[in-house]
Amino acid sequence: MLAYVTGAGGFVGGWLTRHLAEMGDGVVAIDSEVDVTKADAVRSSVTTTGPDVVYHLAGLAHVGRSWNDPQTTFTVNALGTMNVLEAAAACARPPRVLLVSSAEVYGATGPEPVTEEAPLRPVTPYAASKVAAEYLGLQAFIGRGLPVIRVRPFNHVGPGQSPDFVVPALARRIAEAERRGGGDVAVGNLEAERDFTDVRDVVRGYRLLALEAEAGEAYNVASGEATRVGDLAEMLASQARAPVRLVRDEALVRPVDVPVFVGDASRLVKATRWAPAIPLHETLADVLGYWRSALA
16 A cells, blocks of 8 residues: 655654554655645645555644644645645545544533534634644545545654643653752643543554545544543653652643543544554653653
């Protein structure tokens, strides 16, 4: 199977291309060399490759920064997706397209696990751009018959993730404290509960969906379990090689934070028999190890 991966140079894209290669797939990895907002370049690249499946990961992923530049966020995430879809449809043999969206499209939810039937209520410009991208994918499926699969990942973590996100941010601060011989580690809101899945399990789910999912459908990728951020911070702190103390820093506390956000991945499991294989404590150890090496 020949795979075309946009955003291959990113955190998830790097892990996905590695997994695809390990599974014996041919991989055309696209990052900065093809700007997804440039329709002609995308069309030429995709149609020349003639892939069996397109994994569309390219986009702007930082939720907070989308408030500062919503226009660019929408251009890259929505218009970029349209260009990829148009390019796929122009292929002599149109490929399956795995369109990676985000669980952020659901907006504020209750404490129960969120299913794909939940309404889409985007709160941020980032989430709105992902809703638009999804509906472009749905339109391409309904109107043109392009086999598009929409994927809504919840929080995913692993080695190499930017410290803009909670787990690598905590791990980096702990690794920095270790180098000082211990001390205080700043933390934000510890009461929020989130659904964390190892990125290596996530990309395995992506490939299974590309092979087995029903075109036109949306699929959550989630562990189905909520973990309190405070418990996660304590797990990381317990692995420190020097004494550390978690200290609340008001500057790290978001003005509004959904108390509980957890996904229901039953549809994914039914379609592919996927299940998370890497326990959270192992993921945290790997992330902490990554930051120890990065700071050495």
